[in-house]
Amino acid sequence: MANSAQARKRARQAVKQxxxxxxxxxSLRTAVKRVQKAILAGDKAAAQSIYQESVSVIDRIADKKIVxxxxxSRHKSRLSAQIKALAA
Incomplete structure (x- = not known):
């Protein structure tokens, strides 16, 4: 248990953070799932457009060091490869 006022405040802030x-x-997982759903539907154009939207969300979360x-990079690479494989 936090004993000092500073420790209590840090504990409160940790919960919020x-x-x-x-x-x-x-939101990262949701973005990835949206792309995967478009890939499963088989619509390459839709999958590419959703992928482009999702990349900005994914990169923003990586920049904040949440993941x-x-x-x-691994998620983006795999999704991109799956989209490219749709044509074949």
Whole structure:
């Protein structure tokens, strides 16, 4: 338990920050799922346009260090490869 006033304040701030970070992580997952859903539908043009929108969201979350940049890069690479494979 936090004993000093400063420690109590930091504990309160940590709760708020954790909730904010969880919200951002959730928006990352939603962006990835939107692209995957478009890929499963088989519409390459729609998948590409949704992918372009999602990349900005994904990169913004990586810049804030909510998730590691390599994880973001891996997601983008796999989604891009799946979109390219739609034509074949």
């Amino acid at each position: 954790r909730a904010h970070n969880a919200s951002l992580r959730s 590691h940049k390599n994880k973001v």
